[in-house]
Amino acid sequence: MTTAVSTQTEPAVAFRDLHRHYGEVRALDGLSLDLAPGELVVLLGPSGCGKTTALRILAGLDVATSGTVMVAGRDITHVPANKRDMGMVFQAYSLFPHLTVEENVAFGLKLRGIDRSKRHQRAGEMLELVGLSTQGKRYAHQLSGGQQQRVALARALAIEPAVLLLDEPLSALDAKVRVQLRDEIRRVQLEVGTTTLFVTHDQEEALAVADRVGVMYQGRLEQVAPPTELYARPATPFVAEFVGLSNRMRAEVSGGTARVLGSALPLLEGSVEQGSGHALVRPESLGVTPAEGDANGRVVSVAFLGPISRVQCRLDDGQILVAQLTSASASRLSPDQPVRVDVGAEAVLVVPE
Amino acid sequence: MRTSPAFRVFRVVMLLLFAVFFFGPLLAMLDFSTRGTNGSRTWDAWANLVKNPELNRAIVASLLLALFTVVLMLLLLVPTMIWVRLRVPRATRLLEFLCLLPLTIPALVIVVGISNVYQWVTYFLGDHVLNLTFVYVVLVLPFAYRAIDAALSSIDATTLAEAARSLGASWGTVIGRIIVPNIWSGLLSAAFISVALVLGEFTIASLLNYENMQVVINLLGKSDANTSVAASLAAIAFAFVLLLLLSVVGRSRRTEGS
Amino acid sequence: MSRLARLAPSVALLPFLLYLTVFLLVPTVTVVVGAFAENGRFTLANITALGDPVTLAALRTSVVLSAVSAVIGATLGAVLAYLVVSGGPASWLRRSVVSLSGVLAQCGGVMLAFAFIATIGFSGTLTIWLRDHLGIDIFGSGWLFALPGLILVYAYFQIPLMVIVFLPALDGIKPQWREASVNLGANGWQYWTQVAVPLLRPAFLGATLLLFANAFAAYATAAALVSQGNPIVPLLIRSGLSSEVLLGHQHLAYALAFEMIVVVAIVMGMYGLLLRRTARWLR
Numbered sequence: 054m055t056t057a058v059s060t061q062t063e064p065a066v067a068f069r070d071l072h073r074h075y076g077e078v079r080a081l082d083g084l085s086l087d088l089a090p091g092e093l094v095v096l097l098g099p100s101g102c103g104k105t106t107a108l109r110i111l112a113g114l115d116v117a118t119s120g121t122v123m124v125a126g127r128d129i130t131h132v133p134a135n136k137r138d139m140g141m142v143f144q145a146y147s148l149f150p151h152l153t154v155e156e157n158v159a160f161g162l163k164l165r166g167i168d169r170s171k172r173h174q175r176a177g178e179m180l181e182l183v184g185l186s187t188q189g190k191r192y193a194h195q196l197s198g199g200q201q202q203r204v205a206l207a208r209a210l211a212i213e214p215a216v217l218l219l220d221e222p223l224s225a226l227d228a229k230v231r232v233q234l235r236d237e238i239r240r241v242q243l244e245v246g247t248t249t250l251f252v253t254h255d256q257e258e259a260l261a262v263a264d265r266v267g268v269m270y271q272g273r274l275e276q277v278a279p280p281t282e283l284y285a286r287p288a289t290p291f292v293a294e295f296v297g298l299s300n301r302m303r304a305e306v307s308g309g310t311a312r313v314l315g316s317a318l319p320l321l322e323g324s325v326e327q328g329s330g331h332a333l334v335r336p337e338s339l340g341v342t343p344a345e346g347d348a349n350g351r352v353v354s355v356a357f358l359g360p361i362s363r364v365q366c367r368l369d370d371g372q373i374l375v376a377q378l379t380s381a382s383a384s385r386l387s388p389d390q391p392v393r394v395d396v397g398a399e400a401v402l403v404v405p406e
Numbered sequence: 407m408r409t410s411p412a413f414r415v416f417r418v419v420m421l422l423l424f425a426v427f428f429f430g431p432l433l434a435m436l437d438f439s440t441r442g443t444n445g446s447r448t449w450d451a452w453a454n455l456v457k458n459p460e461l462n463r464a465i466v467a468s469l470l471l472a473l474f475t476v477v478l479m480l481l482l483l484v485p486t487m488i489w490v491r492l493r494v495p496r497a498t499r500l501l502e503f504l505c506l507l508p509l510t511i512p513a514l515v516i517v518v519g520i521s522n523v524y525q526w527v528t529y530f531l532g533d534h535v536l537n538l539t540f541v542y543v544v545l546v547l548p549f550a551y552r553a554i555d556a557a558l559s560s561i562d563a564t565t566l567a568e569a570a571r572s573l574g575a576s577w578g579t580v581i582g583r584i585i586v587p588n589i590w591s592g593l594l595s596a597a598f599i600s601v602a603l604v605l606g607e608f609t610i611a612s613l614l615n616y617e618n619m620q621v622v623i624n625l626l627g628k629s630d631a632n633t634s635v636a637a638s639l640a641a642i643a644f645a646f647v648l649l650l651l652l653s654v655v656g657r658s659r660r661t662e663g664s
Numbered sequence: 665m666s667r668l669a670r671l672a673p674s675v676a677l678l679p680f681l682l683y684l685t686v687f688l689l690v691p692t693v694t695v696v697v698g699a700f701a702e703n704g705r706f707t708l709a710n711i712t713a714l715g716d717p718v719t720l721a722a723l724r725t726s727v728v729l730s731a732v733s734a735v736i737g738a739t740l741g742a743v744l745a746y747l748v749v750s751g752g753p754a755s756w757l758r759r760s761v762v763s764l765s766g767v768l769a770q771c772g773g774v775m776l777a778f779a780f781i782a783t784i785g786f787s788g789t790l791t792i793w794l795r796d797h798l799g800i801d802i803f804g805s806g807w808l809f810a811l812p813g814l815i816l817v818y819a820y821f822q823i824p825l826m827v828i829v830f831l832p833a834l835d836g837i838k839p840q841w842r843e844a845s846v847n848l849g850a851n852g853w854q855y856w857t858q859v860a861v862p863l864l865r866p867a868f869l870g871a872t873l874l875l876f877a878n879a880f881a882a883y884a885t886a887a888a889l890v891s892q893g894n895p896i897v898p899l900l901i902r903s904g905l906s907s908e909v910l911l912g913h914q915h916l917a918y919a920l921a922f923e924m925i926v927v928v929a930i931v932m933g934m935y936g937l938l939l940r941r942t943a944r945w946l947r
Contacts, residue, residue, distance in 0.1 A: 606772025
């Protein structure tokens with residue numbers, strides 16, 4: 054996996070109109086998605102949205118009701134799971150408890166008949182890649198959760214797979230470990246350059262590691278885009294509310310703009326085109342300043358979060374909003390204080406009421 | 407892989423073989439116990455379960471033994487286990503060790519060494535088959551302990567007790583009205599297993615020269631095998647019904663309580 | 665808190681401890697003491713009598729019976745447990761097999777003895793059927809009442825016991841291990857030989873030991889089937905209790921019971937060690 058620039062024109066992985074039904078339940082309802090070589094794509098969504106189903110179908114651990122899966126142009130829909138040349142990292146419990154860390158990492162190599170000295174060398178390289186070169190002789194239960202997942206990653210990469218699959222690898226870990234490990238995973242993935250599909254329900258995680266994020270809901274792909282675009286220009290109300298926080302504010306739409314709190318804002322594609330609706334406004338787009346005769350609301354509470362603070366306000370017309378300010382600005386505010394709330398000039402998505 | 411047709415065939419064949427091995431003798435017992443003269447069918451042997459006075463007495467004795475054993479076991483074990491869990495947690499390992507000890511000390515060994523103890527029991531209570539209750543409680547201890555322990559673990563008794571105490575309940579109320587109602591399935595499980603064990607017990611009863619159901623079945627076997635077989639089948643069927651009831655009750659309690 | 669106040673709650677445990685002492689510990693101690701005593705004086709005569717050819721023969725037969733029935737029970741029981749597990753965690757097959765196993769494992773030996781007498785005894789159902797339809801005499805010289813028969817009847821409760829003891833171990837095999845090994849390229853055979861079997865081996869061996877101890881200590885079945893002679897240790901004990909003097913020793917029954925404690929304790933000790941190893945893996 055050392056080619057610097059891939060000249061393949063076809064995608065490394067392609068899902069074509071994938072369906073997965075269990076009787077009445079539609080776990081996957083027509084998923085089509087391409088992964089470019091070396092790309093890390095995150096499938097993001099709430100539980101039951103189909104993201105894990107898609108991953109398991111790619112791994113061969115589940116069978117699609119209809120549709121095809123292609124890897125490097127080859128149709129692998131009916132290839133058995135143990136012949137698919139993919140490395141998978143599970144959420145938990147996947148390390149073999151009766152083998153040492155090194156034996157775990159070398160397991161796939163042993164199955165491929167690679168001789169002992171080469172196995173040992175390769176396992177050592179992989180463990181060094183994930184920062185665990187001293188832990189080779191220990192057993193899974195002697196390692197922390199974060200270390201176990203790193204071993205699982207090393208094991209998956211040891212066989213030089215065509216695709217790396219990660220099934221919510223951080224969900225079972227402590228918050229702090231999660232943040233450290235997701236950066237580790239991204240670093241390793243960039244170094245090795247393997248095409249990667251990463252499944253998670255944590256939107257912060259998704260935005261932090263992905264080249265592109267595919268948001269899924271009820272078996273369908275809502276939007277696939279790089280993280281910044283997903284955040285700034287959500288294509289559907291679900292994406293706007295699932296990724297990041299949103300305020301729902303009353304808006305009047307006419308002539309291509311939305312009137313929100315006295316300001317005229319550009320519209321995002323997919324918005325209501327005429328009449329009243331709700332504009333989805335990010336907290337950091339709201340400004341809250343102490344009022345000087347021009348108050349349009351009162352502060353309800355101020356939550357200090359370190360570098361930023363979240364200020365909850367109640368407007369005179371009854372709407373309750375959450376604004377995000379620097380803590381320095383928020384320090385001037387206190388509960389029940391009359392304030393002026395403004396909306397910044399960013400484009401908004403307006404949804405029907 | 408695992409649901410390949412070859413495996414499915416293998417599975418069905420093996421399960422059939424097992425079924426034949428385990429149910430065959432039961433069917434043979436039914437045939438054997440209903441055999442009359444010249445190939446006719448008769449229920450005489452089964453009628454003997456009620457008509458034969460010795461067997462009848464023994465069946466009643468065994469049923470009473472089962473009842474007394476369950477009651478004494480519950481009285482002895484439940485307060486102790488709850489008390490240890492709530493107030494003396496350091497004694498947990500000791501309690502577990504003691505309760506599982508009868509698994510390592512065979513009934514045969516116990517009966518060899520217990521004659522002195524039973525001389526005292528007979529001195530105080532007279533020579534009655536129901537005296538066996540005392541040693542039977544020891545025999546059922548491991549199984550009862552496991553069942554009740556599983557139930558206590560599943561309800562986090564400590565937290566419930568602390569909540570009740572903070573609301574002003576006495577220890578008696580805590581045990582009787584908070585803990586016990588929540589471990590019913592475990593108590594029932596312990597009771598059923600104890601009954602099955604007591605009804606099937608032979609070793610201690612026979613070597614202490616008491617006549618419980620199994621001892622009489624064995625004695626009758628020499629003179630009237632048909633009746634012995636009928637009684638054995640009846641006992642097995644009864645135990646099976648008991649354990650089936652237990653699994654039904656266990657399941658309904660779980661859905662109700664969850 | 666004063667020392668007395670701290671110990672106070674433990675007082676409630678006294679009834680239980682007293683009960684166990686009287687009805688479990690005292691008999692056990694009586695046996696141990698009795699094994700080393702004769703006419704109220706310390707002696708090793710009973711213990712040395714354990715080396716007598718008759719007692720040794722009984723020990724040998726007991727060990728053979730226990731080992732063979734344990735191996736048969738463990739192997740077939742593991743197969744049955746696997747068949748049951750592969751049907752899913754809540755299948756009716758699993759529930760009925762587990763209930764049935766619970767009954768049969770507890771089944772008093774007497775009932776089992778009569779079950780087999782009714783099947784392959786002299787006038788057993790199967791015996792008669794085979795005699796009348798195929799001319800085969802399965803009863804023969806009465807092997808049912810000797811070692812081969814005991815092995816067969818013991819299998820009837822060893823297999824269900826194995827199912828009960830081994831099923832939790834099979835449940836402990838996490839699906840992720842199979843999926844991970846498949847993902848890394850293993851076929852079915854490789855998964856079994858390199859992952860599943862090594863993980864299950866300690867539990868299997870432990871269960872076999874448990875079955876051995878169970879057979880070694882069993883009395884009722886043999887007592888009901890064997891009325892003449894004392895081929896195994898439990899029956900020798902029966903003789904020792906019913907007659908005043910056995911092989912010239914008053915307390916041989918105590919020595920034999922002591923021997924039984926020792927054997928069972930050793931086996932259960934090994935079982936405990938193996939259990940601790942698997943408990944970690946298959947939690």
